[in-house]
Amino acid sequence: MRRAFLGEFEEIVLLVVAACPAEAYGVTIWEDLQQQTGRSITLSAVHATLYRLEEKGFLSSTMGGATAERGGRRKRFFTLTAIGVRALNDVQEVRSRLWRAIPPGKFQLIGI
Amino acid sequence: MPPKSRPPRWADWLLERFLSPYLLEDVQGDLHEVFYKRMAQVGVTRARHEYSWAVLHYLSPFFFKPAPSEPNSSVYPSPSLLNLSMLRNYLTIALRTLAHNKAYSIINVVGLSIGLAAAMLIILYTKDEVSYDRFHANNPNLYRITSRDITPGDQKPGYNTNTGIFQGPKFTAGTPEILSFVRFQSNQHDIKQGNEVKSQETFSTDPEFFQLFSFPLLSGDPKTALTHPKSVVVSEDMAEKQFGTREALGKIMFIKTNEQFEPYTVSGVAKKCPQNSSIKFDILLPITISKEDFAQSDNWFSFFLNTFVLLRPDADSKAVEATINRIYQTDAKNTIVEMAKKFGIKSKTIYSLQPLTEMHLSTDLPVNNGLVDESSPAFSYILSGIALFVLLIACINFVNLTIARSLKRAKEIGVRKVVGGGRSQLVVQFLGESFLLCFVAFGLAILLLLLVLPTFNQLANKALSFMYLLDIKLMAGYVGLFLMTGLLAGFYPAVILSGFSPVQSLYSRFRFTGRNYLQRGLIVLQFSLASFLIVATLTINSQFNYLTTKSLGYDDSNLVSVNKSSLKRNEARLLKSELMKFPSIVDVAPKNQGFWGTVAKVNGEKQLSFAYETVDETYLPLFKIPVLTGRNFSPDFPSDSTQSVLVNESFVKEAGWKNPIGQEVNFFAYETPERYKVIGVVKDYHFVALNQKIRPQLFTMKPKNDFGKVFVKIKPHTETESLRAIEQTFKKLFPISPYSYSFLDQDNLKKYESEAKWKQIMLFGAILTIFISCIGLLGLATLSAERRTKEIGIRKVLGASVSSIVQLLSSDFLRLVGFSFVFAFPAAYYAIDKWLENYPYRIEISAWMFALAALLAILIAFFTVSFQSIRAALSNPVKSLRAE
Numbered sequence: 001m002r003r004a005f006l007g008e009f010e011e012i013v014l015l016v017v018a019a020c021p022a023e024a025y026g027v028t029i030w031e032d033l034q035q036q037t038g039r040s041i042t043l044s045a046v047h048a049t050l051y052r053l054e055e056k057g058f059l060s061s062t063m064g065g066a067t068a069e070r071g072g073r074r075k076r077f078f079t080l081t082a083i084g085v086r087a088l089n090d091v092q093e094v095r096s097r098l099w100r101a102i103p104p105g106k107f108q109l110i111g112i
Numbered sequence: 113m114p115p116k117s118r119p120p121r122w123a124d125w126l127l128e129r130f131l132s133p134y135l136l137e138d139v140q141g142d143l144h145e146v147f148y149k150r151m152a153q154v155g156v157t158r159a160r161h162e163y164s165w166a167v168l169h170y171l172s173p174f175f176f177k178p179a180p181s182e183p184n185s186s187v188y189p190s191p192s193l194l195n196l197s198m199l200r201n202y203l204t205i206a207l208r209t210l211a212h213n214k215a216y217s218i219i220n221v222v223g224l225s226i227g228l229a230a231a232m233l234i235i236l237y238t239k240d241e242v243s244y245d246r247f248h249a250n251n252p253n254l255y256r257i258t259s260r261d262i263t264p265g266d267q268k269p270g271y272n273t274n275t276g277i278f279q280g281p282k283f284t285a286g287t288p289e290i291l292s293f294v295r296f297q298s299n300q301h302d303i304k305q306g307n308e309v310k311s312q313e314t315f316s317t318d319p320e321f322f323q324l325f326s327f328p329l330l331s332g333d334p335k336t337a338l339t340h341p342k343s344v345v346v347s348e349d350m351a352e353k354q355f356g357t358r359e360a361l362g363k364i365m366f367i368k369t370n371e372q373f374e375p376y377t378v379s380g381v382a383k384k385c386p387q388n389s390s391i392k393f394d395i396l397l398p399i400t401i402s403k404e405d406f407a408q409s410d411n412w413f414s415f416f417l418n419t420f421v422l423l424r425p426d427a428d429s430k431a432v433e434a435t436i437n438r439i440y441q442t443d444a445k446n447t448i449v450e451m452a453k454k455f456g457i458k459s460k461t462i463y464s465l466q467p468l469t470e471m472h473l474s475t476d477l478p479v480n481n482g483l484v485d486e487s488s489p490a491f492s493y494i495l496s497g498i499a500l501f502v503l504l505i506a507c508i509n510f511v512n513l514t515i516a517r518s519l520k521r522a523k524e525i526g527v528r529k530v531v532g533g534g535r536s537q538l539v540v541q542f543l544g545e546s547f548l549l550c551f552v553a554f555g556l557a558i559l560l561l562l563l564v565l566p567t568f569n570q571l572a573n574k575a576l577s578f579m580y581l582l583d584i585k586l587m588a589g590y591v592g593l594f595l596m597t598g599l600l601a602g603f604y605p606a607v608i609l610s611g612f613s614p615v616q617s618l619y620s621r622f623r624f625t626g627r628n629y630l631q632r633g634l635i636v637l638q639f640s641l642a643s644f645l646i647v648a649t650l651t652i653n654s655q656f657n658y659l660t661t662k663s664l665g666y667d668d669s670n671l672v673s674v675n676k677s678s679l680k681r682n683e684a685r686l687l688k689s690e691l692m693k694f695p696s697i698v699d700v701a702p703k704n705q706g707f708w709g710t711v712a713k714v715n716g717e718k719q720l721s722f723a724y725e726t727v728d729e730t731y732l733p734l735f736k737i738p739v740l741t742g743r744n745f746s747p748d749f750p751s752d753s754t755q756s757v758l759v760n761e762s763f764v765k766e767a768g769w770k771n772p773i774g775q776e777v778n779f780f781a782y783e784t785p786e787r788y789k790v791i792g793v794v795k796d797y798h799f800v801a802l803n804q805k806i807r808p809q810l811f812t813m814k815p816k817n818d819f820g821k822v823f824v825k826i827k828p829h830t831e832t833e834s835l836r837a838i839e840q841t842f843k844k845l846f847p848i849s850p851y852s853y854s855f856l857d858q859d860n861l862k863k864y865e866s867e868a869k870w871k872q873i874m875l876f877g878a879i880l881t882i883f884i885s886c887i888g889l890l891g892l893a894t895l896s897a898e899r900r901t902k903e904i905g906i907r908k909v910l911g912a913s914v915s916s917i918v919q920l921l922s923s924d925f926l927r928l929v930g931f932s933f934v935f936a937f938p939a940a941y942y943a944i945d946k947w948l949e950n951y952p953y954r955i956e957i958s959a960w961m962f963a964l965a966a967l968l969a970i971l972i973a974f975f976t977v978s979f980q981s982i983r984a985a986l987s988n989p990v991k992s993l994r995a996e
Contacts, residue, residue: 026142043146044169047139051174063138069148073141 006058006087012037013049014058014088018080023064025075026050050078058084119147120160123167131175139175143167198537199544206545209521216517217549219891220510223884224553227499227506228597229560230880233568234499235589236561236576238492244388244472244485248326250422255429255465257283257419257436258477263459270459273477274415277401278443279436279463280318286439289427292320295399296391297417298482302368302850303395305354311675311850314367315482316399316417322380324422325391331361332380338398343379345396351381367397373848387575390471390483412444413451418481420468429465436463485573494870495572498877501641503597505881508634509888510546510601515631516895518609525609526617538610546602554594571869571876604630632928635892638885639932639969640939645878646965647940651957652874655948656867658955664860665797666735670698671856672824674838676849677705679819684728687822687845694837696830701730705820707800712810713778714767722763722808723799726817732758732794734825742773742792745813753813757788761796763808777810788812798953801863805952823856882969886976889925893977897921897984905989914985921981922974929973930966937962 006014016032017024030046033039053059064075080088127140143166150159210217248254257279260269280293297316302309321327322334329337330348337345344365351360360381366373376397385392405411423432440463441448471479478486518525528538562578569576679687679702688700704726711721725731729745729752732738740761745752757777764772772793779786796806826834835853842851897904904917941957948954 026138027145030142030146042169043142043166044172044175047135047142047170048172048174051135067141070141070144073137073144075141076138 006091009045010049010053011088011091013046014053014080014084017050017059017078018085018088023075023077024079025064025077029078053084054078057081058087117151117156119144119163123164127167127170130171132177135175139170202541202544203548205524205541206548209545210549213517215894216513216891219887220513220549221553221556223506223509223887224550224597224601225556225560226880226884227503228553228557228593229564230499230502231593232557232561232590233564234492234495235586235593237495237568237572237574239583239586240388240574240576241473241487241489241492244487245390245468247386247389248324248468250324250326251469252467253423253425253427254324254468255421255423256468256471256477257421257463258466259461259463261459261461271476272415272461273466273479274417274481275419276411276414276416277405278412279440280419280421282443283436283439283463284421287432287435289424289432289435291422291424292324293419293421294318294321294324295417295419296321296482297399299397301395301397302373302848303354304366304368304373309368309848309850311852312395313482314395314397315393316397318399321396324420327385327391328383330358330381330383332378334380337380338396340377340379341398341400342374342376343398344376345380345382346378347382347394348384350394351378367395368848390479390485392484409444409447410451412440412447416481418483421465423465429467433464436465491572495873498645498873498881501645502877502880502884505638505641505884505888507597507601508638509884509891510549511604512631512634512888513891513895514542514546514602514605515608516892518605518612521609522612522617525612526614529612529614530618535610539606542606542609543598543602546606547598550594550598550601553597571872573869631892635889635925635928636932636935638888639929639973640936642878642881642885643933643936643965643969644940644943645874645881646968647937647962648944649871649874649878650961650965651944651948651955652867652871654955654961655951656864656871659802659864659867659951659953660861662798662802662953664802665795666737668735668856668860670826670828671734672826672834672838672853673821673856673859674824674842674851674853675705675821676842676846677818677820679822681815681819683845684819684822687841690841690845691824691838694834696827696834697837698825698827699730699734700822700824701728701734702819702822703727703731704817710779713780714769714775716778718767720763720766720808722759722810725799725809725811726814726819727811728813731811731823734823735797737797738795739792740795742790744792745811752791753815755789756791756813758792758794758811759790760794760806760809762806763810764793766808801860802953803863803867803951882972886972889973889976890980893921893925893980896924897980901984901987901992904984904987905992908985908989909993914982917985918978918981921984922977925977926970926974929970933962933966933969937965940965 013029013033016029016036020028020032022028026043026047029050030041030043033041033046050059050061054061058081059078060081061076061078064077066072066074124140127143128136131139143163146166147159147163150162153159154162245251256273257275259272259275261272262269275295277295280295284290284293295316295318299314299316300311301314303312317338319336319338321338322329329345332345337343344367346354346360346365348358351358354360354365355363358381360378363378364375365378367376368374382393382396423429440461466474466477471477471483472485472487473489473492475488478488480486525538528541565576565578568574676683676687684702688702691697691700708724708726709721710724711719714720727745729747732744739758742758745756745758749756759767759772759777767775769775772790775790777788777790779788794809794811798806799809800807824834824838838853839851842849900921904921907917907920940962944957948957
């Protein structure tokens, strides 16, 4: 399978889904995302990303049972797939490899 | 404010409109969840604003696109329409259904096979009709010379299919496009066959006969067979009859020409003429035309034979027609003027060429004078119409029964749909079933065809054989017929049945309501066709009876007609005196042979054409034809034979005489004009068949005219001894003349042979349509009775009588049959009125004919339906009510 490209936002959404302790669905992911990043994000952006990730095979979704609080509409719960996990691992590996490649003391030179 | 505490409607509406359905539920759910949270945090108004704003963010193509294809679809491919195991299942189910519903299957198969057989028969017939004369290798360059007389001021030209001795040779000589010509003249010659003398039809023709036409010779050279004047070509049948062998080449035949038997040498034996040939010969003689005849220019006006020409393949027939007319105008110029002066002819003759292949079915220019099997396209049309009726009715049965029975199959259809059968699959299944039935019917139809072909041949005067079927085009036609029938019968039921809702059909709440209109309409159509044919049959029948039983104006019973060509006056007297010696013979009267017609002037100027009869004074009394005014010929007036004539009423009417006795008739066209006085008026009688009007008729005793036959009146029930007496006397007096006799009343019946045939064919058609309609009705009645068993049971338990139940079950159908008359009778009236217009003496269309037809149709339908109704009404209600 072709190595799927993960965008920055996609990566964060994927990580949020992975980090979610309970069943993750649109609203919880959206709230977590805002909380973790501190950014203001529209719900539609989250939805679009979730569905795109599903299409790419990193996420899978199932419809939950009927609910009372949202007019009986069911929730769509997202879970990480094996491919999703591997993609996150790949990304992290690239990152850490790059981090390791940074010469020691470089940041000090910049003066931070 | 409760209504406000919910997301704005328009936003929801927008969302529902726009979002792809598979995303809608959870997206909208999430939005609502956020809305209610925000409402608690920031209030309704703010939350509503935010909601609307959020919704607007969803209006992007990403959310609009349809769901990605179901991953399931690749795991379970949708079965193709013609999956092998499905087909096997269809076949099993079809055979099972057919086997379980024998009555239904039999009705359908029998109906369809009768319809198909009728259609096949007619295709065969039509094919034969159009194939006439097409076997000649020289087609399409073969033509017959015909002409039409155009009288100024007269719209309709007089057609003439015959020609004389000149047209062939003179046109050929003057037109390079005409390669050769053949004249074909019919004659009657006496032929010696052993010790007997037989009168036989012979044909005289030109030597090129076998080059123009493709009649193969078994022996003899086609090029020279007819060059010698004393040669003869015989058919293989004739050779067999004459010599007992087909190897007749070089043998001698004695044929009476020029008053004595002369030897003719057989120069060729021809194969039997194909049955689809207008030319059918047994004996062919070379045509002989004397030099004097050929020199006499007025022979341009003597038409008595058929002339055929062969054109060059590249010739334009219109150009050739122009050329031959030019030749005629120059060559016959003087004669045309002369004849116009002598006879007062105003008409102009224009020659034209008729393709040989068009002869057989031509109504204006029919085959005659030795050419046989005259036909009319009307026969093909009527027969095709009947066949179409029968086939249509059979298809209607199929449609009706299938739909009516579908109630029983509703469950099957429901189950099929529930387990995933698509509509198209059901259509394929039901169409397949109808084709299966049709196929069985097709096989049966071929068997049926073989069975009825001999009878049909006899009726239609044909020699069709099954071998005719082995023809690519015809086969294609039959296969087309098969496909068409299958489709016609199966398409509508297939579409209807496949449209059943599975829920309804499985709940068994299924009822026919609206669709009954179609069923009713089809029954009405069926019975309209059937009653139309009943009326037609009744009309033809009564017209036929009218023709055969109407008084002809003379007494044709116990009359024997004996032919004797050129019977002299003294011979006639001798024959009479000899015959009168026998006690069984009442009287003898001589008459001219065949039909003579001529013209004469009356009232000085007026020209009248009439039938010209040569008789003696015994003729009218023998036939019991009354003389209205004046007197009959009488031996007491010796001048009668040279100065007097009798005329009939029509003659008087046409001549416009108030006082006919003593009027003068002027035979001006004779070499020496002759004048006669009318001495009596004879009551009109039908001297020709009743399908022709009585025309003017004139009787003479002129000694110069030979008699050609004698009528012998015999005592009733003395046929055997009288015939023996006549034959003995005849052979004694005229040993070398052929002897043949016939009874006049039988001859008269023969004139209506074609009517008799049509009567039979119509009767057949009517019986077939009624039969098929009735078995269809029977099937429907059965199904309807089955469907209503419970109702009938309840009615009986509540006290309904058998007769009321029979009435309940039958009245529906009978009403439909009654309704069909509304359509059938006007159409039938129109059709029979048109047909009867052909007859100058005809029955009047009367109401009783229609009443009888109506009664017949209703009675037949009633018996058909009541059979089932009574059975249903008599059944024990316990049985029908207990079963559930």
